[in-house]
Amino acid sequence: MPTRRLTRAFVLFFAALAFAPSALAQALPTPEQYLGFRVGTDKKLATWPQVVAYMQMAARSSDRVRYEELAKSTMGHPFPLLTISSPANLARLDDIRAAQRQLAYPYSLSPQDAESLIAKNPAVILITLTIHASEIGSTQMSLELVHRLATEQSPYIENLLNNVVLLLAPSVNPDGQVLIVDWYNKNVGTEFESSSMPWLYHKYVGHDNNRDSFMLTQVETRNVTKILYKDWFPLVFLDEHQMGSSGARIFVPPFDDPVNPNIDPAVLAVSNLLGMRMFTALNAAGYEGVLYGERFTWWWQGSAKNGAWYHNMAGLLTEVASARIASPIEQQRAPLFQTAQREAVGDAPGETASATDPRRPLAAPTDTWPRTNYPRPWLGGTWRLRDIIDYELTITYALLEGATADRAMLQRNFYNLNRKAIAAGKKGDPFAYLIPPLQHDPGAVAKLLEVLDLAGIEIYRAPAAFTADGKEYVSGSIVIPMAQPFRNYVKDLLEPQKYPMKPTAPGQAPERPYDVTGWTLRLQMGINAVKIEKPFTAQLDRVSPVVPPDGGLLAQAVSDERGLRKSRRATYILAHEWNASAVAVNRLLRDARGEYEVFWAAGDFRSGTGDYPAGTIVVRGTGTRDLDSLMEKVARGTHISILQNEYEVNAELWKLRLPRIGLYQPWTANMDEGWTRWLLEQYDFPYTTLHNDDIRAGNLASKFDVILFASQSKNSILNGNRGVWNRPEYRGGLGEEGSKAIEEFVRSGGTLVTLDAAADFAIDALGLPVRNTLRDVPRDKFFCPGAILEIFVDNQTPLGYGMPSRTSAYFLNSPAFELTAPFTTTSARAIARYPATNPLQSGWIGGPEFLYDRVAVADVTYGKGRVVLIGFRAQFRAQPHATFKLLFNALHLSAATLR
Ligand SMILES: [Zn+2]
Secondary structure (H helix, E strand, O other), X not given: OHHXXXXXXXXXXXXXXXXXXXXXXXXXXXXXXHHOOOOXXXXXXXXXXXXHHHHHHHHHHOOOEEEEEEOOOOOOOOEEEEEEOOHHHHHOHHHHHHHHHHXXXXXXXXXXXXXXXXXXXXXXXXXXXXXXXXXOHHXXXXXXXXHHHHHOOOHHHHHHHHHEEXXXXXXXXXXXXXXXXHHHHHHOOOOOOOOOOOOOOOOOOHHHHHOOOOOOOOHHHHHHHHHHHHHHOOOEEEEEEEEOOOOOOEEEOOOEEEEOOOOOHHHHHHHHHHHHHHHHHHHHOOOOOEEEOOOOEEOOXXXXXXXXXXXXXEEEEEEEEOOEOOXXXXXXXXXXXXXXXXXXXXXXXXXXXXXOOOOOOEOOXXXXXXXXXXXXXXXXXXXXXXXXXXXXXXXXXXXXXXXXXXXXXXXXXXXXXXXHHHHHHHHOOOOEEEXXXXXXXXXXXXXXXHHHHHOOXXXXXXOOOEEEOOEEEOOOOEEEEOOOOOHHHHHHHHOOOEOOOOOXXXXXXXXXXXXXXXXXXXXXXXXXXXXXXXXXXXXXXXXXXOOOOOOEEEOOOOOOOOOOOOOOOOEEEEOOOOOHHHHHHHHHXXXXXXXXXXXXXXXXEEEOOEEEOOOOEEEEEOOOOOOXXXXXXXXXXXXXXXXXXXXXXXXXXXXXXOOOEEEEOOOOOOHHHHHHHHHHHHOOOOEEEEXXXXXXXXXXXXXXXXXXXXXXXXXXXXXXXXXOOOOXXXXXXXXXXXXXXXXXHHHOOOEEEEEHHHHHHHHHHHOOOEEEOOOOOOOXXXXXXXXXXXXXXXXXXXXXXXXXXXXXXXXXXOOOEEEOOOOOOOEEEEEEEOOOOOOEEEEOOEOHHHHOXXXXXXXXXXXXXXXXXXXXXXXXXXXXXXXXHHHHHHHHHOOOEXX
């Protein structure tokens, strides 16, 4: 019957609609339709808001894409994560995630149960893009990648989506995308098109945002770490970068030597296997200049994908040759078979200060020798953003194909490695690390435990005393058992590194490692952690999440007849040993309003029943109000203990005032300045940023107590960037005029503090009676590219207050000082020194005798002021909590008066 047929047709029609959600959603435009230009077109870039809006549109229009926003970036921009897979996989995403967690912590997952998980779980992989914002191609590329994965109806794409859950972070530095695209768009088409941005592309840490993966200081690092080690435990983590422009077109794994012994060989093998898939795909597609096995090594911790290795995940890096952001590069051509010559290490376009004019064609490639790992060398020509995108699309699909083809193997490998790590930990070497509760700085311990917990490490506290390796440990001791899946990670962060530097011929300089050679956190942070070799038993409570110590006001045990409290003249005592005490001091100084005064004791003293060392922080009320509630609030807010003291403090005292700090910021995007700024903000030091013009204007003593220079070479401080391709307002440095203004500032009573390399500027500009003994020593005689060294500190003098007399310093081709005879009214003294033996504690040093007995921190009086030369990296990447105080003391001392 016609009527009936019609009804049936309607039912079928509606049924079809219900099962085809894409018909209801708006179709996703192609990136070209959306942007109005093809992705990768010369001199055109999608902005970050455009990228974000496109990804949101993809999620709305496709049942293969989910969009979520993680914690906002440092500067408040959206930080999205896309989850891309088949609709069926996305519908059971919670089960897939739970299965990944079971594989990651397989304590009770039998091989049989693991196999049944593996049989049905897709491969979860994470791809992160443009952590280094000027390496701009991959975020642009992601538009085409997502469009195809979201829309293409083909067996090829459907097979990938059925087998893989792709976690895609379109940029792990959204702020940098905004900054770099804005900078480029401002300059494109002008004579400054090739100028590099005069500030960092991450607010605080610039390129070092990929040196933060274990210290987790920045919100972006924490976002990635949460994806990796709390939420997803992906099998594979690929981080897509760009490198310099003159040599190979792309680097893919395998990586180069040396191999860190804490990376399981199977992690190395699986990473290499996936890298070879990329290598194969690129060569099959006929791309030139594909390189593996050189430059990027298996040694270092610190960058995000390297951390994955120590978590038994395949960690992959790709580095594509850079264009000039979106402007093409011309390079002169070279013939085949030129002798191989390694390029400088490093992937940062900004790292090699380009003395050459970027507007001219690049010199021809120097390495055109075809070989197994570089079969078709790049010979020069034109290189553009679109080339970068094509290479990156090729390797990204190669990885998706690899994860699809090797899905079960990758899961089984991850499961087996985690089981193997647990078994290895039970055997010892070591069995556990113990952290006793009594520590120089409990805040540093809490910080260490926090970053380990966030990275998936299982931490315990013993609620009762116990014995291990024949020694008694008190209740409250922290236990980190090594029988856990990510044993290699915590082991590598706590034990000293022994960098295997290749021997060289006499007179030949050692090869530069990729980054630093040592990082041992317990040394850098001044923490006493004990290695336990033999199995022991103790009651253990899991600690997660890690919270900072409870702060609070401690009442003194013995009350006093004299009734000082009633007279409101009582004192409060804070330990100088705790870094967080600096925060408390700054907050107290800011809010004093005449109700109390803040001091450092200038010598050891006894008050009531307590003995206190020089440097102890004393707060004394002026009698106008009861301060207990204020002190309680400050103590809780800063996680320190403040002791109520019922007795007088009879000691010579330094009276503190909030220092007026000027921090020099050059136009050379100095990362160490960014880290310094970050540290000042973390510890509540107010500061003013000073540019070249501010310093050259002079009259600094009326505005500042102290001027601080982060590590920067003398030449860079004086001259900055000079090329005419830079905007005039960002050219140059302090120059003679600025140098004189600094000299005048110190002579009239100011304090100049220089970190690491900036010492040479101060020594020369002021003619200080100090010599940097390493200034002209060649690399074949002395070389220390990032290691932890022992120092001795004079903690009886204000600059050393709160420091242990023996600790660790971070040294990165730093200066070392000799105090020369004073020939004016100037005098100099050593605050910290290297020992008269090899100071190496972790990493590598060549020519240690050059440091024997040398001065590491010098205090020089000059005119009415002083210069503090902190010779090493006291605040290196915000890691060495052991030496932050040397910087803090120098800042506070600049506004202190002895009474
Ligand atoms: Zn990079």
